[in-house]
Amino acid sequence: MQRQTELKNWLETVYPNRIFELSFAAADADFRRYFRAAFSDGGTVVCMDAPPDKMSVAPYLKVQKLFDMINVPQVLHVDEKLGFMVLNDLGSTTFLTAMQQARNETADKALLLEAIDELVVLQKNSCPGLLPEYDREVMLREINLFPEWFVAKELGKTLNFKQREWWNQTVETLLPPLLAQPQVYVHRDYIVRNLMLAEGRPGVLDFQDALYGPIAYDLVSLLRDAFIEWEEEFVLDLVIRYWEKARAAGLPVPEQFDEFYRWFEWMGVQRHLKVAGIFARLYYRDGKDKYRPEIPRFLNYLRRASRRYHDLAPLYALLVDLVGDEELETGFTF
Structure with a gap:
């Protein structure tokens, strides 16, 4: 006050x-x-x-x-x-609110395509050397939030020898391909809660933590959200739309879509591990319980992605060992 x-x-x-x-x-x-x-x-x-x-x-x-x-x-x-x-004032209606009111995938897609168009504009105007780099140190610090806060605080567990081995294998497998992605401006929280229905084009908020890093990061933020979830086919279609727009804009994405989709999914694994840790930290350290019920959504994202790629088998084994192999309902608490 x-x-x-x-x-x-x-x-x-x-x-x-x-x-x-x-x-x-x-x-x-x-x-x-x-x-x-x-x-x-x-x-x-x-x-x-x-x-x-x-x-x-x-x-x-x-x-x-x-x-x-x-x-x-x-x-x-x-x-x-x-x-x-x-x-x-960019208004008071976020994309998330508009989507929750419409409850219509057609309306969702229209808004998400607007968001993708803005993302392509941002990435096309990226310049190196103006923002800190999204480097290995940052990525490692972020994903270590998973064992430090989700595993230790939310589950009340400490990784045993085998689980620690799986975790180390995951880190060493996951990070090099992410760091090898072409770099652009990365908003870092390009989500429908931070996009506003504004006159002309979407209003973009909450950008102060931006870095210069992997091109797939912000698309993952947009399409693998904490508070709203779409079917896999719906997401796949939008990733294809982004890839087509990015290629047309001259952005450094692969010529083959399946290679880009792998970039997208693996980048998602890094972000989902981070977010699960952050949401646990917000509850246990900061007393903010708004985000904690959404942690299971990120565990589901992680299990689906790690099941699809043989190289991520150690992560899948770790997740099954920690929380089982059944899909978790959003709002579930451990």
């Missing part, structure tokens, strides 16, 4: 002599919160509250400028010391 009062006081200095009402708009998995200021003349802006003792707005500002070829929020006012920012 104190931060909200401080934000209101700051806004009064930014918009002197203008009457506004401040209401909560959204919160992120980290410490950021968003408020909507509605002015008496009908205009609105979105205000970011990023507590400076917990995080910096500098990465957001840097990436916002790099991503100006897509529809990201425009920064109208900022005070880095206070951790406050005013952004133009």
